[in-house]
Amino acid sequence: MSASTPRLKGLTVEEARARMLAAVTPLPAESIALAEADGRVLAQPVIAHRDQPPFDASAMDGWAVRRADLAAETTLRIVGESAAGHGYVQPLKAGEAVRIFTGAPIPAGADLVVIQEEAVREGETVRLGPAGQPNHVRPRGGDFHTGETLLAAGVKLDPWRLSLAAAAGQAALSVARRPRIVLLATGEELAQPGDTPGPFQIFESGGVGLAAMIRRWGGEPHRLAATGDDIAAIADAVREVQADLIVTVGGASVGDHDLVKPALETLGLTLAVETINIRPGKPTWFGTLGAKTPGGGRRVLGLPGNPASAFVCAELFLKSLVLAMLGADPAPRLELIALAQSLPANGPREHWARARITPGGVRAFADQDSSLVTVFAQADALLRRAANAPAAGEGELVEILRLERG
Incomplete structure (x- = not known):
């Protein structure tokens, strides 16, 4: 490797993420019905095509007057009524209500x-006191104006944003196509939940968790049947696969049974x-399958087989890749919080x-073994400790990444 060759081994988290993101671009847009969004x-912003409200409107039940x-206290002649959807069309004259x-x-x-x-109706007239109370009028365009960007490209739609798009009269929205993410778990030790495991097997748990994560992040997960530790079987499993990203789970290290990279080579x-x-x-890695294969140029993310390792790296890298393909901000949202314990x-x-985030701050679980699914099931945050970070005392601020729970 020459001095000018990019360094592959021992990358920082930021360096690794940057290299991964450099290989993906936002996916094409598609138009879908508002109710399905x-x-x-x-993928495209929502622009207001008229003012909202499109007229001055009443904020209360009462009387429209001059x-x-x-x-001073006066009595006005009642000339009509204005209700939602049925306005009074004549100009109001002096002495009318x-x-x-x-x-x-x-x-x-x-x-x-x-x-x-604050009014008293007397037959066809209404008696009112002198003006001085608040003016209960919602001005035209008080919510938004024609030409205003209501929702920017890259935002994730939720019930409140959909309501805003509906208020702007949008029946359909342009959204990014969901990235197709194919998951492949490898390892002779894996048995599927519901099957009868062999005496030296464990149930495969990473795939179902990763698929759920991908779905929550906006992707479309597809799980392949798990393969054993066999180069030909691993290669055959992904040879014809069409995907925006292939994610392998397991076989990512350098042991005799870690065969994913040799298979994909x-x-x-x-x-x-x-x-x-x-x-x-x-052992997490990332690469591209060559053009000589069907669907050449496909990106591949290799995650370790231990669930905690796979889930941590999914939060840090896989989520960013999915968001980048959706055209959303791929940067993890870190925040500062006080330690509830010394480290x-x-x-x-x-x-x-x-x-775990507690009323007294964030507390790391005592056992961080990467095989423990129970710990991850209880965690609601990842606590970041920089390489070679010094000891930290209780109350000191540290960075965390909140996990989407519930």
């Missing part, structure tokens, strides 16, 4: 709404990330510890 990511008529209801358009000439509690694998200076998850100095690898 919850959870999708906007402020000039209320210099219109019965008005919440959301109804203000008649031309009126500039004040007097709430009904037969399909023209080129690595951009070989290992990462992280705990857990050092010893960290070693040479950046550590992302499973942790």
Whole structure:
């Protein structure tokens, strides 16, 4: 390797993520019905094509009048009614009042709404006190104006944002196509939940968790049947696969049974990330399958087989890749929080510890073994400790990445 060759081994988390993101681009957009867009990511902004409300509207039930008529207590002639969807179309003249209801358009000439509690109706007239109360008028464009960007491209749609798009009259939205993510678990030791495991097997648990993560992040997961430790079987499993990203689970290290990279090398694998200076998850890698294979140029993310290692690296790398393909911000959202316990100095690898947020701050679980699924099931945050970080005392601020729970 020459001095100018990019370094592959021992990358920092940020370096590794940057190399992965450099290999992906936002996916094409598709138009879907507004009612089906919850959870999708906007590919094009939502622009207001008219003011909202499109007219001055009443904020209360009451009477629409001219402020000039209320210099003192006075009696006005009732000339009509304005209700939501049915406005009073004649201009209001001096000495006149219109019965008005919440959301109804203000008649031309009126500039004040007097709430009904401050008026007395007397047959075809209404008696009102002098003006001085608040003006209960919602101005035209009080919510948004024509030409205003209501929702930017890259935002994830939720019920409140969908309501805003509906208020702008959008029946359909342009959203990013969901990235197709294919998951392949490897290892002779794996048995599927519901099967009868052999005496030396464990149930495969990473795939179902990763598929659920991908779905929550906006991707479309597809799980392949798990393979054993066989180069030909692993290569055959992904040879014809069409995917925006292939994710392998297990076989990512350098032992005699870690055969995923050797198997994919037969399909023209080129690595951009070989290992990462992280705990857990050092064997995580990323590359591209060569053009000589069907669907050449497919990206591949290799995750370790231990569930904690796979899930930590999924949060740090896989989520960013999915968001980048959706056109959303791929950067993890870290925040500062006080420690609820003291922590010893960290070693040479950046550590992302499973942790729990408590009223007194964040607390790392005592046992961080990467095979423990129970710990991850209880964690609601990953606590970041930089490589070679000194000891940290209780109350000291540390960085965490919140996990989506519930």
